[in-house]
Amino acid sequence: xxxxxxxxxxxxxxxxxxxxxxxxxxxxxxxxxxxxxxxxxxxxxxxxxxxxxxxxxxxxxxxxxxxxxxxxxxxxxxxxxxxxxxxxxxxxxxxxxxxxxxxxxxxxxxxxxxxxxxxxxxxxxxxxxxxxxxxxxxxxxxxxxxxxxxxxxxxxxxxxxxxxxxxxxxxxxxxxxxxxxxxxxxxxxxxxxxxxxxxxxxxxxxxxxxxxxxxxxxxxxxxxxxxxxxxxxxxxxxxxxxxxxxxxxxxxxxxxxxxxxxxxxxxxxxxxx
Amino acid sequence: xxxxxxxxxxxxxxxxxxxxxxxxxxxxxxxxxxxxxxxxxxxxxxxxxxxxxxxxxxxxxxxxxxxxxxxxxxxxxxxxxxxxxxxxxxxxxxxxxxxxxxxxxxxxxxxxxxxxxxxxxxxxxxxxxxxxxxxxxxxxxxxxxxxxxxxxxxxxxxxxxxxxxxxxxxxxxxxxxxxxxxxxxxxxxxxxxxxxxxxxxxxxxxxxxxxxxxxxxxxxxxxxxxxxxxxxxxxxxxxxxxxxxxxxxxxxxxxxxxxxxxxxxxxxxxxxxxxxxxxxxxxxxxxxxxxxxxxxxxxxxxxxxxxxxxxxxxxxxxxxxxxxxxxxxxxxxxxxxxxxxxxxxxxxxxxxxxxxxxxxxxxxxxxxxxxxxxxxxx
Numbered sequence: 311x312x313x314x315x316x317x318x319x320x321x322x323x324x325x326x327x328x329x330x331x332x333x334x335x336x337x338x339x340x341x342x343x344x345x346x347x348x349x350x351x352x353x354x355x356x357x358x359x360x361x362x363x364x365x366x367x368x369x370x371x372x373x374x375x376x377x378x379x380x381x382x383x384x385x386x387x388x389x390x391x392x393x394x395x396x397x398x399x400x401x402x403x404x405x406x407x408x409x410x411x412x413x414x415x416x417x418x419x420x421x422x423x424x425x426x427x428x429x430x431x432x433x434x435x436x437x438x439x440x441x442x443x444x445x446x447x448x449x450x451x452x453x454x455x456x457x458x459x460x461x462x463x464x465x466x467x468x469x470x471x472x473x474x475x476x477x478x479x480x481x482x483x484x485x486x487x488x489x490x491x492x493x494x495x496x497x498x499x500x501x502x503x504x505x506x507x508x509x510x511x512x513x514x515x516x517x518x519x520x521x522x523x524x525x526x527x528x529x530x531x532x533x534x535x536x537x538x539x540x541x542x543x544x545x546x547x548x549x550x551x552x553x554x555x556x557x558x559x560x561x562x563x564x565x566x567x568x569x570x571x572x573x574x575x576x577x578x579x580x581x582x583x
Numbered sequence: 584x585x586x587x588x589x590x591x592x593x594x595x596x597x598x599x600x601x602x603x604x605x606x607x608x609x610x611x612x613x614x615x616x617x618x619x620x621x622x623x624x625x626x627x628x629x630x631x632x633x634x635x636x637x638x639x640x641x642x643x644x645x646x647x648x649x650x651x652x653x654x655x656x657x658x659x660x661x662x663x664x665x666x667x668x669x670x671x672x673x674x675x676x677x678x679x680x681x682x683x684x685x686x687x688x689x690x691x692x693x694x695x696x697x698x699x700x701x702x703x704x705x706x707x708x709x710x711x712x713x714x715x716x717x718x719x720x721x722x723x724x725x726x727x728x729x730x731x732x733x734x735x736x737x738x739x740x741x742x743x744x745x746x747x748x749x750x751x752x753x754x755x756x757x758x759x760x761x762x763x764x765x766x767x768x769x770x771x772x773x774x775x776x777x778x779x780x781x782x783x784x785x786x787x788x789x790x791x792x793x794x795x796x797x798x799x800x801x802x803x804x805x806x807x808x809x810x811x812x813x814x815x816x817x818x819x820x821x822x823x824x825x826x827x828x829x830x831x832x833x834x835x836x837x838x839x840x841x842x843x844x845x846x847x848x849x850x851x852x853x854x855x856x857x858x859x860x861x862x863x864x865x866x867x868x869x870x871x872x873x874x875x876x877x878x879x880x881x882x883x884x885x886x887x888x889x890x891x892x893x894x895x896x897x898x899x900x901x902x903x904x905x906x907x908x909x910x911x912x913x914x915x916x917x918x919x920x921x922x923x924x925x926x927x928x929x930x931x932x933x934x935x936x937x938x939x940x941x942x943x944x945x946x947x948x949x950x951x952x953x954x955x956x957x958x959x960x961x
Contacts, residue, residue, distance in 0.1 A: 325824065354811065355807065355808075355809040355811065356807055358657075358806050358807070360653070370813070371813060371815075371824065371825075374811055375811055376656075376806040376807065376810070376811055376812060377811075377812075377813045377814070378653070378656060378806070378813075378814045378815075379813070379814065379815035379816070379817070380649065380652075380679065380816065381649070381675055381676055381679050381816060384645060384646065384649040384676065387641065387642075387645065387646035387647075387649035387650050387653070388649045388650065388652060388653035389653060390613075390639070390641070390646070390649075390650050390653065391611070391613060391649065391650030391651060391652065391653025391654035391655075391656075391657070391659075391661070392653040392654065392656060392657045392806060393653075394611070394637050394639055394650070394654065395610075395611050395637060395653070395654035395655075395657040395658065395659040395661070396657035396658060396659075396805075396806065396807050398807070399657065399806065399807045416642050416643060416646070417642060417646055417649075419642075420641070420642035420646070573632070573637060573639075576632045577632045577635055577637075580632050580633045581635070
């Protein structure tokens with residue numbers, strides 16, 4: 311589908327231009343989400359996009375679906391209500407590293423544990439952008455932020471490993487650089503029944519990049535290209551060659567009963583009794 | 584027993600709340616265990632799937648409130664129930680529901696606070712939190728039952744008001760009302776008036792999700808019905824989108840406030856106030872002791888009456904103002920350090936002397952204590 315058709319069909323053109331800074335990777339991720347929706351041929355009237363608070367969470371405003379911009383960190387909890395109340399809707403959650411891993415961390419763990427049929431895309435730019443550059447749970451150790459003026463004391467965690475451990479049935483990591491792969495990963499996340507989680511490493515040149523002298527948006531995209539190692543290649547590399555790098559691609563794909571269907575089974579059983 | 588005669592059923596206030604919710608057509612409940620409201624979640628966990636509805640125990644109180652708002656946007660009649668600490672946690676998303684105009688019912692079975700307080704002991708300390716618990720100016724409707732029967736009927740009313748005004752409605756029980764058992768007569772389904780949210784009549788391309796009708800309330804589409812609209816907690820215009828304009832905030836927050844202020848009819852019970860020289864103003868379980876005290880006072884020839892706000896928010900300003908115009912003194916007994924009294928004093932405007940009677944030792948206020956106060960101010 312040509313870009314114009316994609317935009318006409320799935321975006322609120324009148325809301326553009328978007329609010330994101332020049333060089334921000336969020337537009338690339340939004341484009342990838344829309345292409346994945348198009349590839350999966352989701353019915354726009356039956357698709358709801360839910361977000362929390364932060365730069366990433368402004369994405370739904372540009373998307374021509376039912377869109378719900380909630381409170382900070384709570385997108386998954388709102389989405390759980392939407393999905394359980396109306397299971398025929400496709401529900402996609404867009405969140406950021408602060409929104410999803412910090413204030414919303416508990417909801418993330420439990421959505422994964424329930425294996426509720428939601429697709430979550432986390433825009434990980436390693437920083438709180440909306441509030442001008444504070445460190446998030448995914449800001450690397452020793453990196454700088456306005457609240458880490460002497461280098462980050464904290465260590466980040468691996469969000470993908472966290473949700474795998476919590477019970478998510480589809481987990482993947484992509485980058486804003488590897489767009490074709492990203493579309494594939496999100497599309498498969500939508501296709502899979504159960505809790506699907508896609509972390510997207512993206513660039514914030516305005517705050518994270520500038521604070522840490524990482525260069526332009528292009529430099530940061532190149533960094534993603536050089537440091538994101540596909541799953542198969544990573545498996546062949548010795549640990550020392552993977553130092554400072556991260557694995558991209560499909561990390562986990564399994565099957566487990568889905569929450570809404572399991573609840574529906576109870577309703578059906580009650581009706582029979 | 585004849586077919587038309589009703590059989591009384593013995594149940595607690597919390598159980599009556601469950602029955603009321605089911606009669607009102609609840610089909611979604613999200614909650615989190617907390618004393619003394621847990622029986623409501625337990626009751627709905629059992630009953631909802633039998634009615635095709637959904638129950639979910641969320642990971643915390645915040646998530647329960649969020650799930651309720653999400654479910655309501657998808658068209659469900661949704662409720663949550665909690666108590667003190669949980670009520671504090673829910674406040675941000677209650678504000679979201681008020682701002683985004685999402686109908687829902689929040690039951691708060693008040694317990695002793697602040698903080699963990701005395702979890703199984705009664706109190707009425709959340710009167711002001713029910714009004715102002717979330718940040719910013721906002722409308723609020725809160726109902727306060729004084730009996731098990733009323734726990735049922737006011738739960739139905741709470742759903743109706745939420746649907747009518749597109750706003751969260753708080754049902755403020757206290758621990759005594761929640762756990763007390765009484766014989767009640769549940770209404771039949773055909774006797775109940777059920778109010779449903781207004782649906783848009785405009786086609787999707789013309790739908791303005793936040794354009795209010797003359798009653799101040801915009802028609803509400805469900806997610807999934809093809810209207811494809813945007814919902815946010817940001818200040819928004821009629822289209823539902825933010826523009827970052829103060830003037831939009833001025834228009835919106837005034838409209839939200841006025842839709843309730845101008846169209847909600849406060850609910851009060853007046854008892855023996857016609858010729859009263861002294862009045863007691865009491866809510867919830869304390870109003871039961873107050874009624875007994877009024878009866879005892881009357882036996883002694885004291886002209887005393889009772890006014891019981893049923894809708895604590897919006898506060899029945901006119902009823903109290905009128906009362907202050909005809910009585911000398913108003914006694915306000917409550918299980919806190921004086922929250923309803925603040926409103927009574929405000930509405931009385933100095934026309935009647937307001938006497939407070941407060942207990943915060945986790946014990947009920949007895950009729951004798953209220954009678955003693957009546958005799959003291961006589």
